[in-house]
Amino acid sequence: MNYQWNWSFFLDTAMSSDETYLDWLISGLGWTVAIAISAWIIALVLGSIIGTLRTAPNKLLATLANAWVETFRNVPILVQLFLWFFVFPELLPRELSLWVKQDMPAKEFFTATIALGLFTSARVAEQVRAGIQSLPRGQRNAGLALGFTQAQTYRFVVLPMAFRIIIPPLTSEFMNAFKNSAVAFAIGVMDLTFVSRQIVEESGHVIESLLAATLLYFLCAFLANRIMVFIERRVRVPGFIIAK
Amino acid sequence: MLSNFDFSVIPVSLPFIWEGLLYSFKLTITAMCGGIILGTLLALARLSGGPVLSRFAAAYVDTLRSIPLLMVILWFFFLIPLVTGKPMGAENSALITFTLFEAAFYSEIMRAGIQSIPKGQVNAGYAVGMTYWQTMGNVVLPQAFRNMLPVLLTQTIILFQDTSLVYAIGAKDLLKAAENTGKNYNRPVEMYVFSALIYFIICFSLSMLVKRLQKRIAIIR
Amino acid sequence: MSSNWKIGCAAALVLAAGIQSASAQELTGTLKKVKDSGAITLGIRESSFPLSYLDASQKPIGYHIDICNKIADAVKTRLALKALTVNQQPVTSQNRIPLTVNGTIDLECGSTTNDSSRQQQVSFAPTTYVTNVKMAVKKSSGITSLSQLGGKPVATTTGTTSVQLMRANEKGKGVDFKEVYGKDHADSFLMLETDRAVAFVMDDNLLLGLIANSKNPAEYAVVGESLSVEPIAIMLRKDDPQFYGLVHATVKDLMKSGEIDKLYQKWFLSPIPPKGVNLAFPMSDALKNAIANPNDNPKEAYVKK
Numbered sequence: 113m114n115y116q117w118n119w120s121f122f123l124d125t126a127m128s129s130d131e132t133y134l135d136w137l138i139s140g141l142g143w144t145v146a147i148a149i150s151a152w153i154i155a156l157v158l159g160s161i162i163g164t165l166r167t168a169p170n171k172l173l174a175t176l177a178n179a180w181v182e183t184f185r186n187v188p189i190l191v192q193l194f195l196w197f198f199v200f201p202e203l204l205p206r207e208l209s210l211w212v213k214q215d216m217p218a219k220e221f222f223t224a225t226i227a228l229g230l231f232t233s234a235r236v237a238e239q240v241r242a243g244i245q246s247l248p249r250g251q252r253n254a255g256l257a258l259g260f261t262q263a264q265t266y267r268f269v270v271l272p273m274a275f276r277i278i279i280p281p282l283t284s285e286f287m288n289a290f291k292n293s294a295v296a297f298a299i300g301v302m303d304l305t306f307v308s309r310q311i312v313e314e315s316g317h318v319i320e321s322l323l324a325a326t327l328l329y330f331l332c333a334f335l336a337n338r339i340m341v342f343i344e345r346r347v348r349v350p351g352f353i354i355a356k
Numbered sequence: 357m358l359s360n361f362d363f364s365v366i367p368v369s370l371p372f373i374w375e376g377l378l379y380s381f382k383l384t385i386t387a388m389c390g391g392i393i394l395g396t397l398l399a400l401a402r403l404s405g406g407p408v409l410s411r412f413a414a415a416y417v418d419t420l421r422s423i424p425l426l427m428v429i430l431w432f433f434f435l436i437p438l439v440t441g442k443p444m445g446a447e448n449s450a451l452i453t454f455t456l457f458e459a460a461f462y463s464e465i466m467r468a469g470i471q472s473i474p475k476g477q478v479n480a481g482y483a484v485g486m487t488y489w490q491t492m493g494n495v496v497l498p499q500a501f502r503n504m505l506p507v508l509l510t511q512t513i514i515l516f517q518d519t520s521l522v523y524a525i526g527a528k529d530l531l532k533a534a535e536n537t538g539k540n541y542n543r544p545v546e547m548y549v550f551s552a553l554i555y556f557i558i559c560f561s562l563s564m565l566v567k568r569l570q571k572r573i574a575i576i577r
Numbered sequence: 578m579s580s581n582w583k584i585g586c587a588a589a590l591v592l593a594a595g596i597q598s599a600s601a602q603e604l605t606g607t608l609k610k611v612k613d614s615g616a617i618t619l620g621i622r623e624s625s626f627p628l629s630y631l632d633a634s635q636k637p638i639g640y641h642i643d644i645c646n647k648i649a650d651a652v653k654t655r656l657a658l659k660a661l662t663v664n665q666q667p668v669t670s671q672n673r674i675p676l677t678v679n680g681t682i683d684l685e686c687g688s689t690t691n692d693s694s695r696q697q698q699v700s701f702a703p704t705t706y707v708t709n710v711k712m713a714v715k716k717s718s719g720i721t722s723l724s725q726l727g728g729k730p731v732a733t734t735t736g737t738t739s740v741q742l743m744r745a746n747e748k749g750k751g752v753d754f755k756e757v758y759g760k761d762h763a764d765s766f767l768m769l770e771t772d773r774a775v776a777f778v779m780d781d782n783l784l785l786g787l788i789a790n791s792k793n794p795a796e797y798a799v800v801g802e803s804l805s806v807e808p809i810a811i812m813l814r815k816d817d818p819q820f821y822g823l824v825h826a827t828v829k830d831l832m833k834s835g836e837i838d839k840l841y842q843k844w845f846l847s848p849i850p851p852k853g854v855n856l857a858f859p860m861s862d863a864l865k866n867a868i869a870n871p872n873d874n875p876k877e878a879y880v881k882k
Contacts, residue, residue: 115438127694128745186559187552188517191531194548202360202545202771213773214730220757287422294424295521300758305426306735309671313736316698318434318675326427333422372635437680443618444681445666526667536635539624539763540851542792 121317122324133311133321140307141328147224147303148290148332154229155289159236160275164266166241177237184234190295193227197299224296224303232289239281243274276347283340290332304328365543366550369534376533377554379447383454383529384516390455391515392508395462399470400492402463413463420460426521428457433525446527450519458515465507469500506570513562517555530554604656606817607683611652616662619645620682620812623667624763626786626856627844628688628706628809633851637665640844641811644705644828644837645686648811651827669761670736674698677812684824685812688780690738692807692876700821702811703828703871705837707863707879708780709803710739713766713788718775721800723752730755732765732774738876739778742805762787769797778804782845782858789854806863806879829871837868 122134165177255265297306308325402413432453481491538547621637622629629639653661691701731754759765
């Protein structure tokens with residue numbers, strides 16, 4: 113394999129532009145992080161609510177919550193992204209549709225964030241349900257016996273324990289949010305994947321560009337992992353959940 | 357608006373969709389079989405305790421699990437011809453990429469499965485004079501495999517969804533076929549909806565199957 | 578920079594001439610690869626009308642596909658092969674150059690602009706089409722010029738020279754558009770069609786082809802001044818003198834024999850699949866000139882002095 117390495121080209125200015133390829137890479141990283149974190153917040157909030165509802169005594173709510181999970185879990189993220197980008201605006205009234213398509217600020221970013229957030233929410237909901245159901249039935253009954261309402265039992269007894277149990281699977285979902293955000297390039301978000309492809313095309317330095325983007329993704333996933341491990345340590349209930 | 361939709365493109369698209377779907381299945385099944393075999397070997401290597409072997413397996417698995425599949429697909433597509441000097445179509449490149457990538461994920465599942473088998477069984481294996489590999493092959497793996505079947509299948513559903521990413525290198529899978537037909541007949545919106553529906557039906561049926569399987573296996577155990 | 582390509586071309590031509598005279602010499606580069614494998618791979622585009630696009634059965638067809646097939650025939654004859662497998666690999670504007678460089682495709686039969694920065698990475702066949710970069714709009718928008726696009730979303734396809742052109746226009750004329758990027762020409766056109774963009778900046782032949790094959794061709798128009806004149810050519814690997822010589826000789830023969838005019842007639846002046854629309858796009862003076870004097874000069878040579 114004869115390949116001419118050249119790392120300094122990152123400092124070259126892109127054609128007809130004031131920015132260097134390195135500037136592009138940094139702004140790509142910015143979008144990737146912005147999408148992954150915003151989508152994760154959406155996923156965590158919605159996923160917790162939906163996951164909790166799936167264990168609720170109300171049949172209708174539980175069914176609706178199950179339908180939500182099955183819908184968002186069984187269609188590939190890329191296809192969901194296309195549905196939100198190409199199909200959803202066509203279902204809106206004309207004025208609103210035009211606003212969404214033309215004037216909404218950072219429209220590609222919001223589309224990608226919502227798509228990824230809802231996709232991930234189904235996975236979070238599944239973990240939350242599993243976490244709640246893994247608790248001994250006695251805990252919930254104890255809460256109710258103490259005179260808590262259903263809502264209070266969830267708030268003070270069930271959920272705090274369930275969340276602690278599911279931190280490890282949530283950690284991989286958080287890392288997945290970063291990895292899955294890579295599909296956003298397909299609707300024109302200038303994220304890490306997009307800029308790395310653009311740099312490959314304009315500079316011709318395939319390996320360096322892909323390697324730089326890959327390392328940055330790796331770093332993101334690694335940091336996400338460390339943050340969750342830190343949280344896991346901080347909230348550990350002494351003597352209850354066995355440390356690794 | 358919905359009144360603008362025209363789903364008459366769907367019957368026309370069926371032959372193309374079918375061809376794309378067949379490739380998606382081929383990719384899924386190849387990566388599943390190859391991935392499980394390779395993944396099991398990686399899991400065994402990681403648990404073997406050999407310093408070089410287990411470190412290599414750990415590094416392989418942890419690296420691939422930390423980077424987006426999309427990046428890995430692009431990597432292999434550009435690198436394979438550069439390394440081997442032989443061109444490779446997008447379809448074949450994807451087959452190799454998915455097998456090697458999914459091995460990392462199946463490996464973690466198999467490792468959990470192996471570790472769930474009581475240590476006494478391993479010791480029993482050693483006691484009757486079997487080697488590490490014999491114990492694993494004859495005693496531990498058959499049980500681990502059965503216990504992990506639902507999880508392995510769940511991973512396969514994710515794998516099937518992930519095959520849609522090959523559109524990034526132009527391989528003709530289900531999504532690509534839908535997209536091409538949509539463009540050809542000026543009905544891209546309808547074709548995106550149709551492809552979503554097909555993915556949903558397949559993945560939903562498979563996940564129902566996994567649920568039933570989980571119950572049956574739970575009873576046996 | 579501009580003198581570099583001239584030297585490069587001259588050297589290549591000398592080499593090519595040398596090969597023509599001594600064809601018995603040992604095979605190198607792409608020709609050796611094709612001889613060994615019995616296969617040649619064409620990079621094709623899926624919506625580059627009418628140069629390379631998919632017909633109703635999703636097979637690639639077009640003006641450049643025809644020319645590439647002629648080149649493949651010439652390769653087969655030159656290597657005295659009994660059979661030659663012609664593979665096709667879909668490429669996009671973003672990955673066509675890396676895929677040519679790394680050997681995935683041997684000939685890129687799409688709609689690639691020959692410019693001097695690309696010549697540092699790849700080589701080109703003689704120019705077979707000359708395009709004007711313009712913009713497509715919906716007639717109802719009333720837009721006729723680039724200066725009306727300030728603050729509005731404008732679509733283009735990632736990885737094309739139009740991206741750089743828009744950047745340059747933004748800087749030079751102080752017009753601030755909101756760029757939206759389609760990953761292929763059909764995608765960018767979809768953005769115009771669904772009002773995600775008010776204009777789509779691209780090669781005029783591509784725009785006309787996309788419009789002709791759209792749902793309501795009457796709704797759109799190609800308007801405005803030509804933003805850039807660009808030579809379009811088939812792309813091949815660099816530093817591959819034998820193959821370069823063969824490709825150039827084949828294309829020049831097509832031009833001399835007048836066969837290229839027939840191909841032009843077939844794709845630009847007659848009804849074409851899939852809808853049987855006639856683009857009715859007469860040959861430009863720039864292209865007539867390129868056919869009379871076959872060359873692989875880059876875009877920079879077309880800038881009016």
